[in-house]
Amino acid sequence: MNRVKKRAKWLFPILALLLVLAGCQAVTGYDVNKALLGNLDVKSAEESVSFSLNAVPAAGISAEDQKTIDLINSLSLNVSHLKVQDNGDISAAGTLGFKQAAIPFTFYMNKTVLALNVEGAKKPFYFPLQGYDEELSQVGLDKDKAESVGKLVSQFVVNNLPNPSAISVTPVNEAVYGETLNLMKLHAEVTGDELPALLKVFLKSISKDTEGFTKLIDGLYDYLLPLLKQEPAQALLEQYGLSDIPLDNKADVVPVLHDAAKLAVDAALLVYDKELDKLYQSTPEIKTVLSKDTKLQLDLFVDSSFHVRKQNLSLNVALPNDGSIPIRSISFKSETQIWNINGAVKADPINVDGALNVTETNLTPGSVLSQFDANSTVYGVLKNDLGITKKSAVIEPELYDTVVKGKTTMIPLRYLAAQLDAQVKWDAATKKLTVTDDVYGTTIVLKAGSANAVIDGASVKLPEPVFFDKYGRGYVPLRFVAEALHAKVKVDDEGLIYITRD
Structure with missing residues (x-):
């Protein structure tokens, strides 16, 4: 300061x-x-x-x-x-x-x-x-x-x-x-x-x-x-x-x-x-x-x-x-x-029909990149040079209410998704959680009580089943979901969990 x-x-x-x-x-x-x-x-x-x-x-x-x-x-x-x-x-x-x-x-x-x-x-x-x-x-x-x-x-x-x-x-x-x-x-x-x-x-x-x-x-x-x-x-x-x-x-x-x-x-x-x-x-x-x-x-x-x-x-x-x-x-x-001072000057308008209204859009790193062609110069500058998709978070188990099941650390899904700008949707009828990655568009479908997940249409076994606590929070395997969202997970000697994404 x-x-x-x-x-x-x-x-x-x-x-x-x-x-x-x-x-x-x-x-x-x-x-x-x-x-x-x-x-x-x-x-x-x-x-x-x-x-x-x-x-x-x-x-x-x-x-x-x-x-x-x-x-x-x-x-x-x-x-x-x-x-x-x-x-x-x-x-x-x-x-x-x-x-x-x-x-x-x-x-x-x-x-x-x-x-x-x-x-x-x-x-x-x-x-x-x-x-x-x-x-x-x-x-x-x-x-x-x-x-x-x-x-x-x-x-x-x-x-x-x-x-x-x-x-x-x-x-x-x-x-x-x-x-x-x-x-x-x-x-x-x-x-x-x-x-x-x-x-x-x-x-x-x-x-x-x-x-x-x-x-x-x-x-x-x-x-x-x-x-x-x-x-x-x-x-x-x-x-x-x-x-x-x-x-x-x-x-x-x-x-x-x-x-x-x-x-x-x-x-x-x-x-x-x-x-x-x-x-x-x-x-x-x-x-x-x-x-x-x-x-x-x-x-x-x-x-x-x-x-x-x-x-x-x-x-x-x-x-x-x-x-x-x-x-x-x-x-x-x-x-x-x-x-041409004080001459006949006509400004060149930009047609905004179908354009992106930035006041109505949640401009996350992924949504910004999605507005550009992946082969364009500006896409490369934003992602590679400016690193707008990079994420770094430290999870303190006690503060994030993590739970250890067997050898697996479980975490409330919405906590983890927020760290990686991922979207979470809950379907009460099917009791399914759908997680969408902000940058790569990967989708992960998780179901309460199930030991299986569906990643981009492919079924994958979870190390521990998804469960809900008494507050209605859905707990998921931390490392599994983070890596599915293209992040890396490391744990230090003090038990702090580091999540990073390039």
Whole structure:
């Protein structure tokens, strides 16, 4: 648990580092903020995006950790064609790279459905969205309000963030989707050791930006008012003695909220340096993250309409060498090209007739694999590389109410089946239990009082007959049923039973 808390603490600076390059002041007369905010008016566009990452292993890690890092480093995403339609529909076509494989996929999302198709899948997967829009509308929230607030927040942040030490603007000729364009190249970079000072300047700026701060709160008020009227929010306001605030009187509420928010920022500034020192002392690992070895670099290529047409981003994060993780550093790279901005763009839908609704399916490892052709690349990746069918369980005889009959350990069938994702059906008329293996589809038919079982139609003798206890639990030979479900069974010197399946 302590390791988890430590990791959470030093992950926060990574997010802050990404925010720093979200806003800068004018450079050599070029309005950087206008360039950064230019794409907020984009309603439709076509894009290509690539993404890759690279983890550098720490010294002395285990072979298993190295294997995991190798898998991470083999991951890549290449979206060759992403389409954003002016009505909000989105489609994408590309490949997911894993080890030496490239897995083609298509994606589509509109207001009612999110759909995904992967090469090798027997049918597309989809997730219905219509109910979520209805739930949001019931509390007064909608997409247009969310977009408006998003723009408002972006403008506020961009207008107040300071320049990093390394920033420049130069005119260039750059190819975008096969077309050479005259663009302005904005290059900026910031290192981890610059971050604390930059964030302090940001806090000072927003404290002084009364107009911008009030405008932000004004916009948030309109968006959040329906939520503030909901019971959970009302209970929270009452807890802090704020239940008497006249929420519907915007003219009175906004100034109060602004003053409270400004007071909180000013209070944070008063203790900023002291709290930063305390953070360094309590979590010395954070000094590694906030060092010169952590570096974010960004190249934006902007046209005369202040639209970003191309973007190259790289981020390298140095990680603490304290044994909590097997990685010394991790880097991310992405490249994006954008064209046909605000043009006639039509997203490519995926037909979900007969597709798999993931909200109505119990996605066990076996059910996931059954959706793909056994000879497909993705099937092999899921089963062999990611090992989604692997199972490992430890049975403590006393906790699982096992019973020894002769030399045979008997166990309640449903306990054992749950460990291996097997399904159990009981036929009261015939007093038969039917067990179906999740991955291989093997069926085992067992009958109360019988010393025989039927496995995939073939009769097999049991070491001990099936019996039911006074609670109605059906007991079966543990080793026999586990091995019939393609698992291995081992018992240690202390009597613990280990069940594993590859």
